[in-house]
């Protein structure tokens with residue numbers, strides 16, 4: 001089923017705080033005060049751009065994690081929890097970069113479509129077409145409580161809302177046709193009203209008249225990213241997404257996932273090359289394999305098990321503080337949070353016979369994403385194998401501790417991938433769609 005992968009892989013840099021690893025902030029050389037420091041983010045963005053990455057990505061949560069023991073004490077004490085609001089951050093980073101794509105998460109559960117359509121359209125204009133939106137439905141009750149709700153919406157309900165949300169946003173982006181601006185100074189005609197459209201949308205969740213008060217974005221639509229992996233999440237992605245972020249630790253499962261998405265994409269009348277699947281991976285680079293493994297061991301030693309369990313409680317939307325740390329993760333029904341991640345974690349827990357304490361340390365590491373420790377050459381080999389076997393269209397790199405993990409990758413691994421013809425040496429286009437080889441969407445009103 002899988003189409004042969006395009007010749008060159010795509011690379012995203014998923015930048016989180018001062019590192020993805022729960023203990024990244026404690027690692028030697030990391031300045032944990034950087035989480036709110038613009039000079040630091042500027043350096044990261046410019047490093048990724050020097051490495052010709054397709055995009056950098058900032059995730060988002062709308063609450064401090066506090067599902068563990070229903071308090072934030074564990075997370076605030078042990079984890080680097082503070083984070084900048086990512087849409088604002090993209091605006092600042094757009095001004096100091098020229099080519100690299102800029103992606104941010106925004107929730108369809110706790111926003112209004114008009115607001116997000118306008119924000120992302122504006123950013124797309126300001127950056128000359130380099131913006132992407134990671135569409136999420138959010139994860140847990142802590143987020144609901146910050147938005148005047150008592151409980152997070154049920155899984156199916158929030159995907160239902162996401163469908164309608166996205167429909168409204170894309171219509172708003174289309175509400176000005178590309179040639180609506182006339183700009184005829186002589187005759188005093190600014191724009192052609194026949195090319196600007198009301199939506200008159202009235203649905204289950206939203207009533208939006210439109211049109212937007214921002215002209216159509218340079219990319220037509222900013223690039224749409226999705227990361228849900230449940231059956232409903234996959235279907236949503238297959239209908240709407242252009243990039244999929246996934247958590248796929250095993251190559252065979254990653255290939256199956258890609259085949260499954262391609263089958264669903266075809267069912268919805270799209271072609272498999274209209275969607276790029278980028279599984280997450282945390283590379284730990286050493287001068288020798290032994291050095292890389294030592295770094296990983298050191299990082300794992302530094303994770304507080306309760307910190308890792310607090311992150312897992314948050315992801316599952318389920319308080320794990322009530323179970324014994326010396327027993328395995330119990331079999332749980334009706335997980336209301338991230339269902340696909342719970343499945344992965346339960347599989348890992350059984351496979352490796354982990355106690356909850358051990359699982360906390362392990363989950364804190366990469367939050368069940370793939371970790372590869374080795375030399376730059378070995379990491380390049382591993383990426384080549386995954387890419388060449390049709391397991392993915394590229395990778396969403398999750399640097400463990402920053403800025404060093406990103407700099408090492410750009411200086412040591414990227415040149416090897418370029419040498420092998422697997423990754424670009426220069427940007428060929430100007431927009432993120434061009435980097436990713438994605439078509440500019442038709443305007444539905446034209």
Ligand SMILES: Cc1cc2nc3c(=O)[nH]c(=O)nc-3n(C[C@H](O)[C@H](O)[C@H](O)COP(=O)(O)O)c2cc1C
Nearest residue numbers: 059060105136138227228229230233245338339340
């Ligand atoms: C790489 C990656 C990044 C994600 N980023 C976010 C995020 O920023 N905010 C969020 O609420 N969820 C995020 N998620 C979670 C997904 O949006 C989704 O809720 C999750 O995969 C569970 O979906 P499912 O229940 O359909 O499996 C991310 C997932 C992945 C794999």
